[in-house]
Amino acid sequence: MSMLERRRTAWAYLSRVAEGPCAPLLQLIESVGVLEAARAVRGWDLPEVLRRRTAARRHLDTAERDLELVGRMGGRLVTPEDNDWPAWRMLAFGRARAEGRPERGDGSPRDREFAAPLALWTLGSAPLSELTERAVAVVGTRAPSPYGEHAAGEIVGGLAGRGWTIVSGAALGVDGAAHRAALASGGRTIAVLACGIDQAYPAQHARLLSDIAREGLVVSEYPPGVTPARHRFLTRNRLVAALSDAVVVVEAGRRSGARNTAGWARRLSRPSLAVPGSIASVTSVGCHRMIRDGEARLVTSADDVIAEAGPLTLPVTAELAIARPTDELRGDSLAVYDALPAVGSRGPRELSEASGVALVDVRSVLPQLETAGFVGRDEVGWFRMLSH
């Protein structure tokens, strides 16, 4: 077995034994590497918090079999070491170290939740990082009205036609309508599952899921065989938001999971958007409430969504790639960089106010500045890299 294979097998093993998200495990891998982390789990050579998180499954060493099964299905395991790992998408989770910090890194559910996935099992041939470069999540109730299905189709059609990938949860209702509309427009779409990618769930969407795998990607942080469960729908929602530039809720009842996804979007500093509808429709109640309570911005079209999600590729990118000194920064990049304090961090909204650059542009400039090494990100927001 090559070193590459050994490492991937270690990721697969850890993905099986510690149910994601698992911040303490991310922290361990960051400090000792994935091979040593896998050895430590196998050998029970672990801090208490990780013993608790791995006790039930550490004997399940099905890694090679899982990789083989998924390979036969035409899928693979994408790890943070792979080129197509959507690394900058995960920045919003902060660093594993920050997540696992002693005072709160006690493995409490709340702390566990807000962490990047360990690795992602995917079905399909498209590279994940490329597919998520410009991506919008379109989600909603499992029982939409004809209006909701139509609205999902309209907005998705406009987004897909302009090159945006549609991310959703493959659920019945709005999710399914969004995936189908993306496929029908010849666009790309990603289904993020709350179960293993070998599970056809919901069963009515078996055909749809195989279409998605052919044209886009089916993604899960759970290894093959894992069945859907309530808590997995919630952590799945976090991934839907994390892989997207914005979350659009098309229709949602008073208590809809879509609202949970929108909540993740806000926590991850992505725009949370909602489509209005008739005041007489129960399937618009959740959207209207989100808009009314300031939890989502109203959108009526793909154009509205794009205005919020923002273009990811600004002319400044090429420039950043070749020139590091800040005196070569121009336009929005310079304004945003200059708005960063000499010491400490600032959030995008503050940076927008301080720089006069529109929030949507601030949000697209920052990851580019990060990639180019000008800025870093912590829990509070963004900071200047000391070298500049």
Add this chain to the structure above:
Amino acid sequence: MSMLERRRTAWAYLSRVAEGPCAPLLQLIESVGVLEAARAVRGWDLPEVLRRRTAARRHLDTAERDLELVGRMGGRLVTPEDNDWPAWRMLAFGRARAEGRPERGDGSPRDREFAAPLALWTLGSAPLSELTERAVAVVGTRAPSPYGEHAAGEIVGGLAGRGWTIVSGAALGVDGAAHRAALASGGRTIAVLACGIDQAYPAQHARLLSDIAREGLVVSEYPPGVTPARHRFLTRNRLVAALSDAVVVVEAGRRSGARNTAGWARRLSRPSLAVPGSIASVTSVGCHRMIRDGEARLVTSADDVIAEAGPLTLPVTAELAIARPTDELRGDSLAVYDALPAVGSRGPRELSEASGVALVDVRSVLPQLETAGFVGRDEVGWFRMLSH
């Protein structure tokens, strides 16, 4: 002619010769009284700004005839000297003095617009001040969809059923639907016209207007005989907003006069609200844009509207009426009063933040504190009366 009659005749004369709103005339009346102001206009004994504003019509001394005509129709002229003048509704315009201040009191249209009406010609027997105690403006496009008509009916029905007066502009479409729904619910309604109250405009609403005059009020700042004109629709919109606790736009196209009314609401510190609808409907485009741009809050029901418009009668009222010393203030009134600076003024939003009292409650407490003599209002906001 009694002194009372002489004074009312002076108001009627001024209402005819200076087209409202006319801040310099308000200022003149405030400083010399209405009789002397009328004499000054007749005698052309005026500052330049008022000469310009009265030159065309000062010979039109039709006051007695106007009062007689309107009296025969069952109407009258309500002046700021009358008990049923909605005085505190007009506070938001600021004082005439502030409006007519030298550096901007040059009679420019912008300056003219933002002033209280001189007096109001009314048709109907209900007292204006009582009718506007709890009032919501419901406005919208002249060509609503069936959905818009239905939504207007639903919201107006809920408001009227709970004792709120419906204010609108008697135009075709949403305005008419709002008036009709108010009448159908046994509620009270006010039609604010952009022409004299003797003009049945639009002609299709002649019957509706006479129904409104019987059950509520038809109101105009223009004397009898004045015909509708474009600029009068805009100043009329300002009165619709001024007589209401909030403005609800039910349906509006891209360029709708309803948006102008909502703009007045914001300028007058009233909540500006809009009803969502289908993203495919051209008659909801204006509402969606207002919500999206933060110009209006989304509302879906009478309950939503009432939550924004706020109850005007708080338990604290009775207490305020009998007790002046601030140490007898309690609850929200005390918190808001305490949030006022020792020197200078503060707006409702700042007061809400400083006091922790909801904005909607701050807005209803302040006029009560004003009535009770605890606070005053200037251009910036509200201030402590020195005696306390």
